Amino acid sequence: MRILVTVKFTPDLQSQRSFTDGSVTRTADDGSMNELDENAVEAALQLVEAAGEGEVYALTVGGPDAVAAVRKALQLGAHHAIHVTDEEVAGADVFGTAKVLAAAIRKVHDETPLDLVITGMAALDGLTSMLPTALAADLGWAQLTLASELTVADGTATIVRHMPDAHETVSAALPALVSVTDEANKPRYPNFKLIMAARKAPVAQWSLADIGVDGASVGAIAARTTVVEAAPRPPREDRRVVTDTGEGGKVLADFLIERGLA
Template sequence: MRILVTVKHTPDLQSQRSFTDGTVTRTADDGTMNELDENAVEAALQIVEAAGEGEVVALTVGGPDAVAAVRKALQLGAHKGVHVSDEAIAGSDVFGTATVIAAAVRKVAEEQQVDLVITGMAALDGLTSMLPTALAAELDWSQLTLASALTVGDGEATIERHLPDAHETVSAPLPAVVSVTDEANKPRYPNFKLIMAARKAEIPVWTLADLGVDASAVGASASRTTVVDASERPPRENRVTVTDTGDAGTQLADFLIEKGLA
């Protein structure tokens, strides 16, 4: 069993965000691995451990700083990592990103077959949840999305999915693309040995040329969406400060009623 996990280097959501030429400004000191991707790494590790054999490969797409996401996946237990980095990729939308990742999956599979691609349910900087579906379409693989539980056996993947008014159990033949939610598992903590090994690990860097992807098919110029304007959030005005002297709850209720919110 060989599983590829996509991990994204995303900006710290608690930091002040800004845009440059229609894209999020990214700096080396405030990025981290997308938190929801930790569930994807954990799901892959559990499958390999249950089978008693296999390999988990962490893949990221991004600038030089994005390699930190791969190293974090290695700290959690992934066996190998791949970093796709090319200036022409900058500004890609979900379709361009899916094109690049699909090409990387095929290149990884040249060495050994990839049975499963697992992603997080969303990237916290975009929150579209569109990549798993776009990637499955690009690879022409089965797709199982928003899994709250995942098992693999007898050549197929089976997920449980919790919806507002239903509970689904869905299966699909391998190879497949699966996205997991934060309900799927509790990610493990890295141990010291893996932290040190991840720091020294050699992570190959692939360009579009290595993947055989035409630069005109990705990047901002090929994006199907465009940011036409971005401005800083205006400061809040007319704030009401309530000093609690024992009746703050009543004051809050009166305020909500006055504004028609209760």
């Protein structure tokens, strides 16, 4: 079984964010692989382990710092890593990103047929959850989204999707694209051996030319959305700091009652 997982390098959500030319400023020491993509890597590894054979490819798109995302996937157990990096990708929206990913996936698929592409349910820096659908549409593959459970048997992928008032079971013939939620599994911790191996493991670097994508069709120039204006978050005012000497709970309760919040 051959599975490709898309992973994204996302900024630390707890750090102070800033913008440069309408895009979030990103640095190598201020980010990591998108947390929800760990569930996608785990799902792929479990399927390969259950099958007793196969390989997991990790694919990312982004600037030089984005290589950290696929190296994290290698630490978790992925077998191959691919980094699509090109200056013309900068500023790509979800549709441009999907186009680049789809082209890279086709390149892999043409060389070594894939059974599945697995993604996380969303990227924590944008939370649109649009990429899986856009990617499946570009590939022309069936999509099984928001999977809380995933199994593969007899050339068919089956998911269980947990809804607020029901559970849905949906199946599709392979190859297919699946997005998994954080309910799908509990990602494993990297072991020391894989951490050390991932440092020296080769990462294939592809440009847009390598995957046959015209730079004018992706990146900021082709984005369907534009950041018109960005400003620093205003400082919080009227804050009250209470030193808890045993009455902290009462002070908090009184504060909420006074403002009709309790």
